[in-house]
Each structure stands twice: as C-alpha cells, then as structure tokens.
Amino acid sequence: MDAQIKRGLLDILVLAAIKDEDSYGYSIIKDLKPYLEISESTLYPILKRLEAAELLTVRSAEHNGRLRKYYKITKAGLLRLDAFADEWQEVMRIYNYVTRGEDKNDEA
C-alpha cells in the first residue's frame, strides 16, 4: 500500500530517462534505480506502450555481440514531459489538501 504514488510516475520517469540521450532497457533500469526500482518485466511493457503511443522510437544496434534496442524520445514525448510539469500544479493542490493542518514545512 506504500509508494503507490510513485507507480503513477513510471511512464514519465522512463521518458525522462531518455530525454537527454537515447538509452536502452538495461541502462534505463540502472539509471532510474536511485529514484525508483523498476524490474525488467515492468519496464519492457512500458517501453512497448510508449512506442505504441509514439512518445518514443526504437532502433536496434549490436553492441559486443548483444542486441541493444535504443529508445529515443519523440517530439510528442517531450510535449508529454511538459504537460506533466503543468499537471504537477494539480498534484500539489491535492498534496496540500491531504496535508492541511500539518506543520511540516515541506514547501517553503
């Protein structure tokens, strides 16, 4: 029941992981590890979904005899990240509602 909020950020985190530089599955998992531990069986379906939604494109390349599929964010993917930043205001409104009356100074 804990950390469910973070699950909602999965798609966006994956997009963020390839935002500046193309990356591949295995690397994305390791890059995101400090933020959210995500398993292969979680990531690959997400990548498929994001590809279907045309938020990223895929290109295969061989690296040391192993296949690698590099994922590249699309224009739509970048727009999705921008939209997320906007949506965050709504999320913060909810956060403020939930924590109303508490004197935690989370937001200065």
Added chain:
Amino acid sequence: MDAQIKRGLLDILVLAAIKDEDSYGYSIIKDLKPYLEISESTLYPILKRLEAAELLTVRSAEHNGRLRKYYKITKAGLLRLDAFADEWQEVMRIYNYVTRGEDKNDEA
C-alpha cells in the same frame, strides 16, 4: 489529470476527506470533487479496502429515511497520512529528476 498519477492518490485522498470529521460516501465524492473526480464505483471498493486494512471504521446511521454509513479514520489511518507526507520527499526527488533542466519555477 493523468489517470496513473491519480490512481496513486486515491486512497490517501479518501483518508484525508474523513481526517477531520466523519463522513459518508456520497459526501466524500462531493468533497473531493474540487481536487479529483471520483465515481461511486471507484469509491465504495476503496472504502471497503480501507476498512479491511483498518485505516477506518464504519458506523451506520439513518438520516431522513435514507441509510448513511459514516466512515471514521483510525489511528492507523492517521499514521498512514503521516507516512504519506514523509514519502512526499521522495516523490519530489522524482519530480525534480523529471523536470531537470526546465526553467519552470514550480517550486519557489
């Protein structure tokens, strides 16, 4: 608002809605409407779940001939809300990662 993010906030929002004062299904839906639109078929299973998890208790009462089930938050429910506030630091770390490099001054 993104359905995925919303999903992670549902349980916590319901707890927040009964935090200060006992409430009932129909009222909770209307109270939360400004923050998040939640349907009856979404809310009632959540209330059942929260009751099973002992984060709230239920008491039936008649009001103008109609049945009302009042939900009251438990100690564990209040602790859950506290835990959420703590988790938020991690969520903000994710947010900052996702929006890195953007000059939106969302957090002053």
Added chain:
DNA sequence: ACATAATACTATATCACACGAGGTATTGTT
C-alpha cells in the same frame, strides 16, 4: 575449465484495481 554474475531482451500468467453500467430505494423539485 567451469561456474557465476552481469548484460540484454522477451513472453506468459496472475493479481490488483479503476470505472462504466446497471441495480435498489427514498426524498425533493418541477
């Protein structure tokens, strides 16, 4: 040389859950 870990992707089965659609029943309004 052999075993194990790390790299890298895929498929399948399962469980949780949000939500539309539909149901019951009373009170208030037009």
Added chain:
DNA sequence: AACAATACCTCGTGTGATATAGTATTATGT
C-alpha cells in the same frame, strides 16, 4: 407524474505492475 438528487451496492472489463521463466552472450572469479 416525471425527474433530479441523495445514498447505497455489485459485476464485468480493461489496464497495468510484477513474478517467473526463458534465450543468449560476455566478463569475472576460482
């Protein structure tokens, strides 16, 4: 009489996270 609002509930469906298992190569340790 008709309809909206109040107030509860259930079922079916689709989406999605994740465990488990499989395939295959390279690197590391013993």
